[in-house]
Amino acid sequence: MTDQDHLRVTEIFHSIQGESTWAGLPCTFVRLTGCPLRCRWCDTEYSFHGGEKLSLSEILQEVEDLRCELVEITGGEPLIQKNAFRLVKELLDLGYRVLVETSGAVDVGPLDSRAHKIMDLKCPGSGEVDENLWSNLGHLTARDEVKFVLSGRVDFERVYRSMIDDELARPARGAVTGYCRRTGSVMRAYVEVLNLGDTYLEVGNDAAVWLVAYENNSIGHSMTWVRSTAFQFLPFDLAPGESTTMVIDSPPMSGVDWNRMACLVMLEDRPNGLGAYDMLQAAEALPAGLAAAPSTLEMDRRGPKAEVFLAGPHVMSWSATSDVPWIEATPSSGEVPMAVTLTYHPELRAPLETEGTVTFSATGDDMSFETTVVVAVPGSGHRRGARRQAPSRSP
Numbered sequence: 001m002t003d004q005d006h007l008r009v010t011e012i013f014h015s016i017q018g019e020s021t022w023a024g025l026p027c028t029f030v031r032l033t034g035c036p037l038r039c040r041w042c043d044t045e046y047s048f049h050g051g052e053k054l055s056l057s058e059i060l061q062e063v064e065d066l067r068c069e070l071v072e073i074t075g076g077e078p079l080i081q082k083n084a085f086r087l088v089k090e091l092l093d094l095g096y097r098v099l100v101e102t103s104g105a106v107d108v109g110p111l112d113s114r115a116h117k118i119m120d121l122k123c124p125g126s127g128e129v130d131e132n133l134w135s136n137l138g139h140l141t142a143r144d145e146v147k148f149v150l151s152g153r154v155d156f157e158r159v160y161r162s163m164i165d166d167e168l169a170r171p172a173r174g175a176v177t178g179y180c181r182r183t184g185s186v187m188r189a190y191v192e193v194l195n196l197g198d199t200y201l202e203v204g205n206d207a208a209v210w211l212v213a214y215e216n217n218s219i220g221h222s223m224t225w226v227r228s229t230a231f232q233f234l235p236f237d238l239a240p241g242e243s244t245t246m247v248i249d250s251p252p253m254s255g256v257d258w259n260r261m262a263c264l265v266m267l268e269d270r271p272n273g274l275g276a277y278d279m280l281q282a283a284e285a286l287p288a289g290l291a292a293a294p295s296t297l298e299m300d301r302r303g304p305k306a307e308v309f310l311a312g313p314h315v316m317s318w319s320a321t322s323d324v325p326w327i328e329a330t331p332s333s334g335e336v337p338m339a340v341t342l343t344y345h346p347e348l349r350a351p352l353e354t355e356g357t358v359t360f361s362a363t364g365d366d367m368s369f370e371t372t373v374v375v376a377v378p379g380s381g382h383r384r385g386a387r388r389q390a391p392s393r394s395p
């Protein structure tokens, strides 16, 4: 055992987690010694000095003795000790779920990406705001959390703006959109990914889409409850400007209120295949359905063509039928999404006919939806939106 296998430890103990979204769960805490910061309201000054020098194997043994699958590495600032990164990795390799509470003043880039970072960024009121390493925000992923201790409005506005400005300064490298629905005991998402950057989104860089299935309920401050998550790597390396589609299922769930279930989809990768993940885009997955836009049109001889855009889960095929001969859909069938041209043929219209309807029917993956577009012509007295669109329906 070399000196490089040791860490200085203030305490190891078992308790109930009191902070973050893990609050209330049994947790083993490993409090490492030392912190370069001196926050005005620090409540763990006793961790600044002293401690006991323990080998990694001694720490792992103490953690094992406490028999708890959730472990938090905290301080002080735990990451000023280089071996903290090794400790985190070894705990993860042993199957523990590891939280790392850090001030955000030390580069978290080398931290094992399986760890859950809880970043306690410093506000001006702490006296240590200049110690924040803002590049750390780029290492945060959907599984991480950020914490601010505020002492007033100045704290709030300064930190909030810093985060927003930092994020907005980053050009978007990818876009993700999707639809979702319940099928059996899982939530299924139909996802489209587009590479907006100038480099490939590579599977080798762990480019993947996450599905977060959550229940909209009166639980906690966010009023939501994440019920299950799943991820899927992109099916191939995505060139700049290229898009692809995916179908992702959540793991089976039980005991949920299915009427309140919804999904988020998130696109992420690790820019150089190393270090932390970078979340490129997140979006609410819309409930699966078929939508046509616009849903009402006015046409005449001078404008006999108009475009309608059909949107919905990409696994569906559609066909169009018109209830009058003088409105033609081109193409008359295809896949979703698609732009469809409607053409008005005045020579086929009977004098008293002033309105026609095109019905789009789509099926796929055990789904069935219908939506209509109403076309009005001169002399009909039709007012936009006066006729109600038939609702889209599912099986």
Ligand code: SF4
Binding pocket: 035, 036, 037, 038, 039, 041, 042, 043, 044, 045, 075, 076, 077, 103
């Ligand atoms: S970073 Fe944490 S441990 Fe260090 S001084 Fe601030 S509150 Fe105390």
